[in-house]
Amino acid sequence: MKIKLERAVIVEGKYDKIRLENIFDAPIITTDGFGIFKNKDKKDYIKRLAEKGGIIILTDSDSAGIMIRNRLKSFLPNDKIINLYLPEIIGKEKRKTAPSKEGLLGVEGIDDEIIISAFERAGIVGNKCENCDKITKLDLYNLGITGGENSSNYRKELLKKLSLPTGLSTAAMLEAVNFLYTKEEFQKLVKGE
Numbered sequence: 001m002k003i004k005l006e007r008a009v010i011v012e013g014k015y016d017k018i019r020l021e022n023i024f025d026a027p028i029i030t031t032d033g034f035g036i037f038k039n040k041d042k043k044d045y046i047k048r049l050a051e052k053g054g055i056i057i058l059t060d061s062d063s064a065g066i067m068i069r070n071r072l073k074s075f076l077p078n079d080k081i082i083n084l085y086l087p088e089i090i091g092k093e094k095r096k097t098a099p100s101k102e103g104l105l106g107v108e109g110i111d112d113e114i115i116i117s118a119f120e121r122a123g124i125v126g127n128k129c130e131n132c133d134k135i136t137k138l139d140l141y142n143l144g145i146t147g148g149e150n151s152s153n154y155r156k157e158l159l160k161k162l163s164l165p166t167g168l169s170t171a172a173m174l175e176a177v178n179f180l181y182t183k184e185e186f187q188k189l190v191k192g193e
Contacts, residue, residue, distance in 0.1 A: 003116065003125055007082065008049040008179060009056045012068055015095070016107040020058075023112055024119075027179045031059075031068050041165040043075060045176075048163065050080040052180050056124060057081060060106040061088045084118050086110050133183045135174060143190050146170050158190065 005026035011017055017028045029046060036042060049055050057072055059065035073081060086107065092099035093109040100106065107115070119125060140146045145155050155173065156166045164176055177186050 003119070005056070005119075005124060007054045007056050007124065008046075009058055010046060010072060011107055012059050012065060013106075013108075015093070016058075016060075019108045019110075020115070023115060027175045031072070033064070034068065036068060036071060041167075044163060045165055046072070047076065048180065049176075050076045054080045054082065056084055056119075058084045058086070058107060058118075060100075060104070061086055062100060062102040062104050062106070065106070082122060082124060084122055084124075086114065086118055089114075134178050135181075135183050135186050137170070137174065139183070139187075140170065140174065143187070145173075145190070162189065 002025040003023060005024050008027040008029055009020055009024065010029050010031060011020060012031050012033055014030055017030050020028045027049065029042075029049065031042070032039065036046075046055065055076070057069050059069045069083065073083075089105045089110065090099075090103055091105045091109060092103075093106060095108075137146065141148075145151055145158060148154075155170070159166045159168055159173060162177070162180075164173065168176065181189065
């Protein structure tokens, strides 16, 4: 069973995201490595997540991870950030043929127990909205956002209206709107109320 989190978690890459999605029930957002330095849409999205409920930054323990973490901290309000740090563990991820430049495991290579322990030590376990009425794929379908004629265009327009990246997949959109809005708020926004 996955651990529910109240905040979005920011990681560097897709393998870190996959790793954490197996452990936590929360939005997991990637910086695409140094891509965050140039991607205004992603920066704006992360800012919104921070304003809504705060974020957790979990980058690798190497110098690149620290540089990315510092970049995030430069445009986010300090009181909305929880910085989590993993121990420096020498090793190489299974999917790689050679260790990283600094020879340290990244988030994707760290054992679940160590990751969970870092979250527990920081007191970041639980969800204040455990029984909330979540927006579902069926809701998106019923609202004409998916599965219908021109739903793709409508979804992009809606994402733009919500100031979310227009390239979000349906699953990523669902994750984002469930984090940012209640079901009632979302339905009102979609209907233009």
